[in-house]
Every structure is written in C-alpha cells, then in structure tokens.
Amino acid sequence: MRPEHSPDRRRARGLRRALIAVLTALALPLTAMVALASPAQAATASATYTKVSDWGTGFTGQWTITNTGSAPLPGWTVEWTFPEGTTAGTAWDARLTRDGNRYTATNPAWAGPLAPGQSASFGFNGTGSGSPSGCRVNGASCDGSDPQPEGPGAPGTPVAGSVTATSVELSWTPATGGTAIKNYDVLRNGTVVATTTRTGHTDTGLSAGTSYTYTVIARDTADRTGPASSPLTVRTPGDGGGPGADHINLGYFTEWGVYDRNYHVKNIVDSGSAEKITHINYAFGNVQGGECTMGDAYAATDRFYSAAESVDGTADSWDTGALRGNFNQLKKLKEKHPHIKVLWSFGGWTWSDGFGQAMQNPERFAKSCYDLVNDPRWAGVFDGIDLDWEYPNACGNTCDNSGPKVFGDMMRAFRTQFGDQLVTAAITADASEGGKIDAADYARGAQYSDYLLVMTYDFFGAWAAQGPTAPHSPLHAYNGIPQAGFHSDAAIQKLIALGVPPEKLALGIGFYGRGWTGVTQSAPGGTATGPAPGTYEQGIEDYKILKNRCPSTGTIAGTAYAHCGNQWWSYDTPQTVAGKMTYAKQQGLGGAFFWEFSGDTTGGELVTAIHNGLR
Structure with a gap:
C-alpha cells in the first residue's frame, strides 16, 4: 500500500472540474461554419x-x-x-x-x-x-484550384549505428516528394540539433546512461518541411556518473503535490536533493480501457510557472504548443542535472484497478504506454516507465485474479516495447505465508526489469483503529510483531530466495509516519481509540511535521516511534534511515527509493541520509 493522500487528489480533481465547467460555459452559444x-x-x-x-x-x-x-x-x-x-x-x-x-x-x-x-x-x-x-x-x-507539387514526405525511421557513452550514429532512408529534397533537420528530444544534406548524422556531446529520442524532418528546395519521421529512442551505455553510481536513490514526485502541498520540482533543487538522487518516478498516470492515460493534464503540461517558481529562473512560455507544467520543470531539472533519470509511474493504490483489464492484451497495453511516455510533445522528459500495480493476482484497492504468471507477462511485454529504456515496478512487501509475494511470479518479472521497488512500509497502521500500535516500516521482526512476515527483511529474503537478483531490488523508505490516538502506552503494542489527526488524512503525517510536533521517543526493529500526549507515531529518522542503508549494502541491493519528496524537510534531511548511507 502506498499513501495517496486522498484529500490532495480530491482538491486536484475539484480544480479540474471547475476548469472544465468554465470552458464549457464559454463554448456555448454560437456555431458557424466557414x-x-x-x-x-x-x-x-x-x-x-x-x-x-x-x-x-x-x-x-x-x-x-x-x-x-x-x-x-x-x-x-x-x-x-x-x-x-x-x-x-x-x-x-x-x-x-x-x-x-x-x-x-x-x-x-x-x-x-x-x-x-x-x-x-x-x-x-x-x-x-x-x-x-x-x-x-x-x-x-486548400480547394485544389492551383495544385502544386506535394511537399516532402516523412523520412524513414532513424536507425542507430555505433552508440557510445557520448555519441549516437544515425542514418535514415530518404524522403520523397517535394520539388527536390534540400536537407534534413535532426531533432533530439524535440529540439533541432543538426541540419544536414546527408541521410545520416552523428550526434555528439551526450551523457552516459541517458535515453535520447530522435526524429528527422525533410525540407525541399521550396523550403517546405514535411512530417517528422517515426521516433527512435537510444540509450547511451554507462551509469551517467551521477551520485551513488553503484546504488540508486529514487524518489517519487506526486503530480497532485503542486496543489495543497505547494511542492514543485524547484523544491528538489532548493533542498539540495537534486545532487543526491539518481531517479525520479513521476506519480501517477492512470490505466483505463486497457491503456495508459494521463492523470492531471493541467498539472502535468499546462500550469504556468513564473520565473521565481521555475527550476532555471525562466518563466514558462504562453506560445502555442509550448510545454509547461511539471513536465517542463522536469525537463529543465534534467538539463541542470543530467545524471537524473525520470520515469513516468502508472497505477498506485487508487489507479491500479485497470491493470487486470489491460493485461488481457499485454502488447496493446505496453504500446499505448510507450506512445504516451514518448509523446513528442514532451520529448526528453522521460527515460522509461514504472508500473505500480497493487497487486497482481491479489487484493489491494480491488482484487485481481489474473493468475501468478501475469506479472512476468506484463514485464516481458513492456521490456519488448520499451527496449533499452528503463522499466521498473513497485511491488508488494507482504512476505507472510500465502501472502501477496506468493501470489505472483516476481522472479520471472525481474528478468525484464531494471529494478523492483519493494514497498517496505505501510505494514501496520491505524486502519486497525484499536491497535495494537506497531511501526509501519520495521526492518526486522521483533517480539510482539502483530503479523509474521510483515517486515522488510522478510520481504527481501523471500524475494531473493525465489530467484530475484538482489542487485535488482530497492528498499523502500516512507517520508511520513503512521499514528494512532487514545494511546497511553509508550512502547509498541498499546491499544488505541482511532487514527491520529493528520494534515491531509487521518493516521498519516509528513516526517517534516512529526520531527517537531512529536519527536522520537524510542526505536524498535530498525525504525523510530514516538509517544506524545495520547498520540503514538512511527516513522523513519535520518538515524534509522542510515541503518537501513547499511542493511541494503550488506544484502547487495540495488539501492533505495522513497515515497515521496514533499514529506522531507526543506533541507532534504532524509534524502541526504539515503545518499550518505549508500556511499
């Protein structure tokens, strides 16, 4: 389970409904045809x-x-x-x-x-x-009264030749049509990087371990351009030389966080976190009708960012077709910090409902997602896709009965479609006997994944309103743990025993706490009367709030807990995060990831703890 902070979502949806209502009202009365x-x-x-x-x-x-x-x-x-x-x-x-x-x-x-x-x-x-x-x-x-020779057609899809850490050799078949072909524009991530009279070009000055999307447009001697070729995405070899090159430090950025939370891409830079992370998963896109669809298009591509709000200090453009919103800010972030890879995450707790239907035709599903992630309108923003199905062949927000093979089938289809782009998946950490890990073949899916992000948090919480109180992200078992197999080490060991390579596993860290009210006992295992109040949702609160409002009073099973007044909370601190990173390195894991950026302090305490702990 990943917290989605549903009040944030409701407010975001309310804003979209208001915008739609205004546009509908404006578009009413007159229809005319010319x-x-x-x-x-x-x-x-x-x-x-x-x-x-x-x-x-x-x-x-x-x-x-x-x-x-x-x-x-x-x-x-x-x-x-x-x-x-x-x-x-x-x-x-x-x-x-x-x-x-x-x-x-x-x-x-x-x-x-x-x-x-x-x-x-x-x-x-x-x-x-x-x-x-x-x-x-x-x-x-337009009426055909003075037909002219047709402009040039689209060149052939570019083909990659030699690919190094810093260069890509491209070639394509000529375009036809027009008065005569004069030259070709080569576009990298939607921007022209070369104009050539040849049907080939070597693009240089690239970054290692980075995905680039190329298209080609022909121009005839009448200076008319034709349609773009089909795109080619190429990933340069290497690790990109970013922080923690041997381990990933991946954070989720929530689309709806730009509303009530007032958390924007620029905050990643201002907190110092941009220099310490390796990947960002942008959450979430939806899965509807068997295909990937956008979540909140206004937040993603249209919200105007002023110079003061923008990553690079330059305001967004109002020009027709200009990219704005989170996508443009992420693009600017990558220009300043080219080591960062950005993936578009689809699903999550609420939007996992459509995966079962989509997997009735895995190839169609994967193709729709590829086309959306690599849409030319935001070329250069994304380096791959993250699939957050909660849960394959098991119950989450809804239940799925697609069978244990479905996860492997999904990851194979997406690897085939996405090629050398990144493909990751957030997966369950339920290692109980007959639990969610046992329900799907995660080892088979790992063959096609770059990383599996193990959601080692939300084991316990105030959905059990009367308790017992328990840490929501225990690293190990402890005497009195309410459910066997509900701790991080159990999940990691079970996945490794099933055949998942440890270097493909990332340990999950929650940048928030879960809490109860009506608690008199300081130690874990006490009774409660219900969930503690939270800023956005009962029973959950950001670390940046809890560290001051209800400071830690103890640790258990590798994580912290706090008893203040009649409230009892559990959450990770920089000290417990450091211990979990030591565990990740000892187990040979690929690194760590966290949910989500806005829960951290303005100085990025928890991101820093992950970064330092993995070095």
Whole structure:
C-alpha cells in the first residue's frame, strides 16, 4: 500500500472540474461554419475550416484535412493567415506555430498516414472574430484550384549505428516528394540539433546512461518541411556518473503535490536533493480501457510557472504548443542535472484497478504506454516507465485474479516495447505465508526489469483503529510483531530466495509516519481509540511535521516511534534511515527509493541520509 493522500487528489480533481465547467460555459452559444472551398479531384488533399463555437471575444476553430488523392497521404501541413485582431492559441491534435499573422499546423508524429478518402481534424482556441485566408495544405491551395507539387514526405525511421557513452550514429532512408529534397533537420528530444544534406548524422556531446529520442524532418528546395519521421529512442551505455553510481536513490514526485502541498520540482533543487538522487518516478498516470492515460493534464503540461517558481529562473512560455507544467520543470531539472533519470509511474493504490483489464492484451497495453511516455510533445522528459500495480493476482484497492504468471507477462511485454529504456515496478512487501509475494511470479518479472521497488512500509497502521500500535516500516521482526512476515527483511529474503537478483531490488523508505490516538502506552503494542489527526488524512503525517510536533521517543526493529500526549507515531529518522542503508549494502541491493519528496524537510534531511548511507 502506498499513501495517496486522498484529500490532495480530491482538491486536484475539484480544480479540474471547475476548469472544465468554465470552458464549457464559454463554448456555448454560437456555431458557424466557414468552408473555404470544396475539394478538387486534382488536389492531393483539401482542408476545410469550421468555427465550432463563438462567445464574442473568443472562439474554437477546427480544420479538417481530407486525402482527396488515390494514394496514402503520409502527412499534412496546413497554413493560413488571420486578420489583425484575431489570434490562435492552444491547439490539440496538431503542432501549431506562428509567424506574425501566418499560422502553420503540422500533423503530430503519432498520427499515421491518411488513406484515400480519409480525414483528420485538429482544433484550437482563439481570440477575436476574423476568418482565415490564404489557406494552403501541403503547399497547394486548400480547394485544389492551383495544385502544386506535394511537399516532402516523412523520412524513414532513424536507425542507430555505433552508440557510445557520448555519441549516437544515425542514418535514415530518404524522403520523397517535394520539388527536390534540400536537407534534413535532426531533432533530439524535440529540439533541432543538426541540419544536414546527408541521410545520416552523428550526434555528439551526450551523457552516459541517458535515453535520447530522435526524429528527422525533410525540407525541399521550396523550403517546405514535411512530417517528422517515426521516433527512435537510444540509450547511451554507462551509469551517467551521477551520485551513488553503484546504488540508486529514487524518489517519487506526486503530480497532485503542486496543489495543497505547494511542492514543485524547484523544491528538489532548493533542498539540495537534486545532487543526491539518481531517479525520479513521476506519480501517477492512470490505466483505463486497457491503456495508459494521463492523470492531471493541467498539472502535468499546462500550469504556468513564473520565473521565481521555475527550476532555471525562466518563466514558462504562453506560445502555442509550448510545454509547461511539471513536465517542463522536469525537463529543465534534467538539463541542470543530467545524471537524473525520470520515469513516468502508472497505477498506485487508487489507479491500479485497470491493470487486470489491460493485461488481457499485454502488447496493446505496453504500446499505448510507450506512445504516451514518448509523446513528442514532451520529448526528453522521460527515460522509461514504472508500473505500480497493487497487486497482481491479489487484493489491494480491488482484487485481481489474473493468475501468478501475469506479472512476468506484463514485464516481458513492456521490456519488448520499451527496449533499452528503463522499466521498473513497485511491488508488494507482504512476505507472510500465502501472502501477496506468493501470489505472483516476481522472479520471472525481474528478468525484464531494471529494478523492483519493494514497498517496505505501510505494514501496520491505524486502519486497525484499536491497535495494537506497531511501526509501519520495521526492518526486522521483533517480539510482539502483530503479523509474521510483515517486515522488510522478510520481504527481501523471500524475494531473493525465489530467484530475484538482489542487485535488482530497492528498499523502500516512507517520508511520513503512521499514528494512532487514545494511546497511553509508550512502547509498541498499546491499544488505541482511532487514527491520529493528520494534515491531509487521518493516521498519516509528513516526517517534516512529526520531527517537531512529536519527536522520537524510542526505536524498535530498525525504525523510530514516538509517544506524545495520547498520540503514538512511527516513522523513519535520518538515524534509522542510515541503518537501513547499511542493511541494503550488506544484502547487495540495488539501492533505495522513497515515497515521496514533499514529506522531507526543506533541507532534504532524509534524502541526504539515503545518499550518505549508500556511499
């Protein structure tokens, strides 16, 4: 079980509902259509403009592109001019750029070719009331009245040749179409890094142990560009030379933490933690309808960050298509600290419900996740994926009965799809007889994983309202432990005995405590009347609060506990974290991870304890 601090989620969802309500109200009354021209048979493609809604000071516009030819249309580019006073803003299902009053929209890289007669649409929000003019689609008039030679098509998908720790050799098959191909733009993580007349390029100056995504765009002698090639992701060899290169120090960053918790990517830098971590798992994406989906798109890609809030001291851009939100901040973080790898985590306690359905078609599931994680709109942000299914073939928020093979099947499908990108999974620490570890074949899944993150916390808590009080993250068993097999060492030893390589295991640390109220006994094992009050949820509180409000009064089984007034709490301190890191090294584990950044102090005490303990 991982705490999700449900009040934070409810507030985040409430904000999204409010935003949706405002947009719905704005988009109501007027629908008007402006058809620039009817398709002409001589044209390869036509484009038609529709004003979907108009609320006086603004509107929603939509372009529809139709393949009017007899062969597949590999891609499309629509250009038009708005009169003074009319502008286009946020767009969807297209990459939109602006030069003065002239706009250019290009199909996104994930969109496939259009078959003859097939159409595709994209939309945008605008201000003003004017209509477009001078429409061109793939260089020709949108009504086909003056057909021109089609612009260049997409080059072939790049192929990697020699790959070193600092360079990647690329080649691709030529693009066709256009008046003649003049050159190619090579894009690394969505940014042009070279322009060449050849069908190959060697990209240099890279970092070891880092994933890079490449696409190529052709330009013809009429200076028209075509659609981007399909992407290629390459990971350079090596460990990246970051802190604790022999061990990982991975932290979860919660998407909803930017609301009530007011915790942002910049806090990772300001606390000094960025120099001490190796990986960040961004939590969470959802699993719905058999596929990976976004969680909170506003927090992820659209929230505006001012210069003071931003990692690099530069405010976000309001330009159409500009990346904002957490994703842009993570991208800036990686530019300043290139040793950090970022993974997008899907699932968690609440959003694990969809895994069982998704695993009815593992290949489709993995492909949908790959396409989302590597979407060109946030190219360069993510180095892989983390799967947090709570729990395969067992019960968590809901129960799954997919069978013991399902975890291994999932990890194999994702390794096949993600190739040399990182693939990790957060897994149960229930080592009781017939418990959750016994329910799934974690050893088989480990073959396809970079790391398995063992959630060695939340063993005990105030869901047992009357107690007995017990530490939620004991490292070892102790006399009076309420449940056999509910401690970190039991989980680690069982997984190793099942055949999981210890170097693929990471020990979990909770940056929070769990507590009861109505407790008179200082030592563990006392009775209680219910969960202790917490800032966001009963029975749980951040370490940064507890260290001052209810300081530790003792230790047991390698972790701390505190009795203050009638409350009893258990949590890890820098001292107990140090002991757990010694254990991790003694067992030959791959390192440690923690849930989650915002529970630490402003000076990053617990991150520092993990970092120092693993050195």
